[in-house]
């Protein structure tokens with residue numbers, strides 16, 4: 001059996017390993033990406049970035065593409081309804097100096113889908129091809145495409161979408177093994193990832209869906225044959241999952257993560273957010289992360305409740321102090 005932990009090459013850019021952080025709007029800002037990279041993620045992806053917003057010069061949208069200090073590979077995820085919109089964003093996207101572009105064909109959010117972007121593109125696979133071609137022509141960068149298995153159970157067309165994406169020059173394909181209609185439950189159907197890899201044995205396939213523990217990650221690599229995996233919800237509140245996965249892949253014991261380590265990480269995460277957003281906004285932004293960090297910890301629920309009104313770093317410190 002081939003070594004499950006290995007580097008991955010995207011054009012001129014090489015990720016040193018194959019354990020990635022998936023794009024998550026509202027979560028994978030540069031602070032969280034940086035944290036996950038420190039904990040062993042081999043590549044991260046930005047939150048989804050609107051090509052239309054970039055082309056218009058929206059400062060908020062452009063800020064999403066800012067590189068984290070330790071982010072050697074800046075992988076910007078773009079979304080657009082068509083090739084023309086994607087093309088118009090490229091000059092400004094290039095100013096962020098990314099190494100890789102990922103293109104979103106999986107977002108199920110109605111606001112996005114109704115414009116023809118995100119998973120709506122899976123109903124229009126030829127346009128996916130035109131977009132990949134346009135992005136490659138305009139930027140010369142490696143382009144990866146992120147899809148779902150189809151729009152709904154009656155229109156499973158991931159093989160067709162993958163084929164068109166690769167024919168038009170995609171350097172890799174990642175797939176969330178659910179249809180658009182399924183949103184985030186029930187379970188992801190990993191057999192589709194296996195089929196995808198079997199159909200494109202020489203292409204880079206990245207698996208996503210229901211990776212909640214390090215054991216899940218190892219199992220997906222083994223069972224489906226995908227080249228790489230991407231942690232999404234499993235990394236929220238648990239950036240340690242990357243280190244844990246690598247330990248398992250190296251035949252070591254699963255590293256235990258103590259409450260003290262979690263508290264230290266929360267405070268570090270909060271300081272990072274504070275340096276970008278200011279203390280008050282960071283304390284608010286951090287609440288959703290804290291809920292995830294404290295899951296399963298004794299007295300975690302009580303502290304989570306108290307933190308839901310904390311507006312200073314000092315208050316966070318005081319509340320978290322009750323856990324040790």
Ligand SMILES: Cc1cc2nc3c(=O)[nH]c(=O)nc-3n(C[C@H](O)[C@H](O)[C@H](O)COP(=O)(O)O)c2cc1C
Nearest residue numbers: 022023024025047048146176208209210211232233
């Ligand atoms: C809060 C949230 C935000 C997400 N945002 C994006 C996004 O911006 N772009 C994207 O391609 N996928 C996005 N996803 C999908 C994830 O990248 C991933 O494919 C999906 O959550 C399945 O993995 P999981 O079941 O292990 O969480 C998002 C998922 C979540 C939970």
